[in-house]
Amino acid sequence: MVGGGQLARMTSQAATGLGVGFRVLAGSAAESAAQVSAGTWLGDYRSLADLRAFAAGCDVVTFDHEHVPGPHLAALEQDGVQVRPGGAALRFTQDKLAMRERLTGLGVACPRFAPVRTIAEVEEFTDGSWPVVLKAVSGGYDGKGVWVCDSAADAATVLANMGLAHGAALAGGFGVIAEEYVAFERELAVLAARSPHRQGAVYPVVQTVQRDGICREVIAPAPGLAPGRAAQAQELALRIADELGVTGLLAVEMFETPSGLLVNELAMRPHNCGHWTIEGARTSQFEQHLRAVLDLPLGSPAMAAPVAVMANVLGGDDADVYDRYIHVMAADPAAKVHMYGKPVRPGRKIGHVTVTGDSEDWGDGVHADPAELADRARRAASYLRWGKEDGD
Amino acid sequence: MVGGGQLARMTSQAATGLGVGFRVLAGSAAESAAQVSAGTWLGDYRSLADLRAFAAGCDVVTFDHEHVPGPHLAALEQDGVQVRPGGAALRFTQDKLAMRERLTGLGVACPRFAPVRTIAEVEEFTDGSWPVVLKAVSGGYDGKGVWVCDSAADAATVLANMGLAHGAALAGGFGVIAEEYVAFERELAVLAARSPHRQGAVYPVVQTVQRDGICREVIAPAPGLAPGRAAQAQELALRIADELGVTGLLAVEMFETPSGLLVNELAMRPHNCGHWTIEGARTSQFEQHLRAVLDLPLGSPAMAAPVAVMANVLGGDDADVYDRYIHVMAADPAAKVHMYGKPVRPGRKIGHVTVTGDSEDWGDGVHADPAELADRARRAASYLRWGKEDGD
Numbered sequence: 001m002v003g004g005g006q007l008a009r010m011t012s013q014a015a016t017g018l019g020v021g022f023r024v025l026a027g028s029a030a031e032s033a034a035q036v037s038a039g040t041w042l043g044d045y046r047s048l049a050d051l052r053a054f055a056a057g058c059d060v061v062t063f064d065h066e067h068v069p070g071p072h073l074a075a076l077e078q079d080g081v082q083v084r085p086g087g088a089a090l091r092f093t094q095d096k097l098a099m100r101e102r103l104t105g106l107g108v109a110c111p112r113f114a115p116v117r118t119i120a121e122v123e124e125f126t127d128g129s130w131p132v133v134l135k136a137v138s139g140g141y142d143g144k145g146v147w148v149c150d151s152a153a154d155a156a157t158v159l160a161n162m163g164l165a166h167g168a169a170l171a172g173g174f175g176v177i178a179e180e181y182v183a184f185e186r187e188l189a190v191l192a193a194r195s196p197h198r199q200g201a202v203y204p205v206v207q208t209v210q211r212d213g214i215c216r217e218v219i220a221p222a223p224g225l226a227p228g229r230a231a232q233a234q235e236l237a238l239r240i241a242d243e244l245g246v247t248g249l250l251a252v253e254m255f256e257t258p259s260g261l262l263v264n265e266l267a268m269r270p271h272n273c274g275h276w277t278i279e280g281a282r283t284s285q286f287e288q289h290l291r292a293v294l295d296l297p298l299g300s301p302a303m304a305a306p307v308a309v310m311a312n313v314l315g316g317d318d319a320d321v322y323d324r325y326i327h328v329m330a331a332d333p334a335a336k337v338h339m340y341g342k343p344v345r346p347g348r349k350i351g352h353v354t355v356t357g358d359s360e361d362w363g364d365g366v367h368a369d370p371a372e373l374a375d376r377a378r379r380a381a382s383y384l385r386w387g388k389e390d391g392d
Numbered sequence: 393m394v395g396g397g398q399l400a401r402m403t404s405q406a407a408t409g410l411g412v413g414f415r416v417l418a419g420s421a422a423e424s425a426a427q428v429s430a431g432t433w434l435g436d437y438r439s440l441a442d443l444r445a446f447a448a449g450c451d452v453v454t455f456d457h458e459h460v461p462g463p464h465l466a467a468l469e470q471d472g473v474q475v476r477p478g479g480a481a482l483r484f485t486q487d488k489l490a491m492r493e494r495l496t497g498l499g500v501a502c503p504r505f506a507p508v509r510t511i512a513e514v515e516e517f518t519d520g521s522w523p524v525v526l527k528a529v530s531g532g533y534d535g536k537g538v539w540v541c542d543s544a545a546d547a548a549t550v551l552a553n554m555g556l557a558h559g560a561a562l563a564g565g566f567g568v569i570a571e572e573y574v575a576f577e578r579e580l581a582v583l584a585a586r587s588p589h590r591q592g593a594v595y596p597v598v599q600t601v602q603r604d605g606i607c608r609e610v611i612a613p614a615p616g617l618a619p620g621r622a623a624q625a626q627e628l629a630l631r632i633a634d635e636l637g638v639t640g641l642l643a644v645e646m647f648e649t650p651s652g653l654l655v656n657e658l659a660m661r662p663h664n665c666g667h668w669t670i671e672g673a674r675t676s677q678f679e680q681h682l683r684a685v686l687d688l689p690l691g692s693p694a695m696a697a698p699v700a701v702m703a704n705v706l707g708g709d710d711a712d713v714y715d716r717y718i719h720v721m722a723a724d725p726a727a728k729v730h731m732y733g734k735p736v737r738p739g740r741k742i743g744h745v746t747v748t749g750d751s752e753d754w755g756d757g758v759h760a761d762p763a764e765l766a767d768r769a770r771r772a773a774s775y776l777r778w779g780k781e782d783g784d
Contacts, residue, residue: 013405016428019731019743036408036430282726297722305696330689334674339411351411356696
């Protein structure tokens with residue numbers, strides 16, 4: 001797996017369980033996955049030579065991020081390396097304009113969009129109706145590369161900054177797209193898996209809660225979602241995975257609006273919206289990704305509990321989380337704390353907590369209140385961050 | 393953790409989740425845990441120098457087996473190393489005579505026993521009533537070091553072989569104990585955890601099924617066990633853990649007989665009878681052992697499903713399990729296969745499969761038939777062994 005972050009770290013745990021050989025290409029031995037995996041290979045994913053050396057020992061190469069340059073992916077594929085997902089599919093996670101054009105071509109509902117190079121083009125797109133969302137075509141994550149602009153002045157600032165930060169990309173083509181600002185009711189996500197044998201599996205639709213562009217919590221299944229709409233979302237994810245030729249996981253982030261579902265983002269790897277599956281589903285997303293890219297039969301995506309809630313642990317100002325860690329374990333012995341071994345920086349994802357529906361009382365029916373579970377998960381995660389409920 | 397076997401391998405997965413530093417002392421890089429853990433340290437657990445060098449980098453030292461010599465444990469403790477469980481407690485897993493004497497002293501019901509050095513002493517013990525069980529006082533595991541003897545001639549052969557194999561131990565004292573052959577109804581096991589803070593936690597009582605002295609399957613909770621007897625077994629495990637000063641896990645293997653429970657064996661580490669907890673309990677035994685030895689608050693031992701069944705995968709004659717692995721995944725997508733990365737040898741534990749109670753139908757009550765689950769787990773495990781149901 002190319003990438004040494006927490007996704008590779010959690011994938012390494014799944015690989016250990018499956019008994020399959022696993023190797024990560026990490027930038028340094030201090031990275032999250034490199035700390036724990038015996039199969040750490042140090043190198044730079046931006047270097048074709050490093051990628052080739054890494055791939056030489058692998059039956060299949062996969063990724064914990066979408067930042068490997070497209071030409072490198074193509075070169076590896078020409079070498080005969082099994083790159084899964086392949087470069088042709090990964091392109092739609094690397095280039096938001098290509099993704100929007102392809103999805104629209106498939107008839108998939110998306111926010112209205114247009115590539116923009118100048119403030120005049122942004123103003124033409126908005127036609128006086130603000131706010132508008134500007135997005136970097138590539139390189140964004142966790143809210144970075146996405147700007148909600150309330151005015152032409154805001155948009156001009158973003159374009160100017162983009163010009164500084166991504167001059168080369170801008171010179172070569174469209175570096176920014178404008179999108180309508182969607183007044184959504186809530187955000188949903190669906191995680192599907194697809195294998196080279198074209199076997200598909202899809203997890204229950206979840207609700208995601210974002211703040212400042214960062215995922216804060218995930219509730220599975222999405223509370224109160226109409227069964228018809230849930231099925232529609234799952235079918236959509238499976239269809240996109242098939243049409244785009246995805247091998248491995250596909251995460252589809254959506255807006256639920258009064259008029260239906262709009263696709264926001266795609267990812268083709270284990271995704272934050274699926275961390276709950278470690279405890280909450282029969283097959284964790286990490287195991288499922290490995291099964292899919294290795295062309296093993298896919299595992300059951302069924303829930304292992306009536307409800308699961310995951311909350312991200314974000315870094316706070318105080319780097320020492322040890323006391324809080326003990327407090328959370330003592331306060332909620334059934335909360336599952338996952339720490340990533342990452343240095344604490346404010347706002348950075350350093351771990352997550354999952355709470356699953358009550359099972360103490362099997363004989364007497366299942367008790368699980370999503371709101372109560374969400375409160376427990378949020379409390380644990382926020383305590384790990386600040387030592388108190390964070391106020392925003 | 394001293395030891396590089398599958399218990400250390402699965403503990404490393406738990407350490408990764410908790411985000412605690414983890415290092416194994418393995419005999420070679422090919423051992424099960426060494427294959428996957430970045431924290432592998434090569435050395436010999438029988439060498440005090442190797443143990444000291446290993447312990448120098450650890451806050452706490454624990455074990456995946458009970459074979460570290462007692463004098464080495466004492467030396468490490470004198471060095472100031474936090475050895476958990478400590479040598480005084482571990483002695484009762486290393487010396488079956490000491491264990492029997494101590495448990496009997498505590499009033500815990502055990503099979504009748506006596507140390508024996510000669511065939512005359514065996515005959516005096518049996519008083520004409522055969523069969524009798526002979527056990528090596530130390531060094532046994534997975535049925536090794538335990539012999540059921542139907543006659544004095546059988547017993548004489550065992551003693552003669554023991555004299556050859558363990559001459560030094562026999563010269564120094566009792567190398568063998570005789571025990572009554574218990575005509576039990578079934579075998580049960582209880583897993584408890586105890587921390588240095590004296591916090592205790594106990595898992596539900598399970599039924600274990602052994603063949604040829606090797607654990608084949610574990611059903612949690614033990615089907616049809618009277619609630620009073622289950623509580624008695626759990627209290628017994630917690631009491632033994634406390635009386636013996638255990639830090640970490642204590643596994644208590646018991647016989648259920650018409651007249652009550654008899655304690656058969658003790659172990660102070662993650663144990664085969666607790667593998668089901670990875671999917672079947674809120675806190676896996678591996679995480680619980682780490683929490684206990686690190687003096688973190690213990691996790692909930694509650695079940696995460698109404699029923700869980702684990703079956704061991706034993707090596708067969710054919711070293712290539714890959715096709716069978718795919719077949720099992722395709723045949724039962726909800727079965728959790730854990731492979732240990734160990735070379736296949738006939739009869740050797742090379743993995744396990746866990747199946748948990750049905751949750752497809754949460755809204756409509758929980759469906760879980762222990763017999764059906766056991767059949768699924770057994771089928772998966774035996775297919776991995778032989779490609780068909782094994783006949784014995």
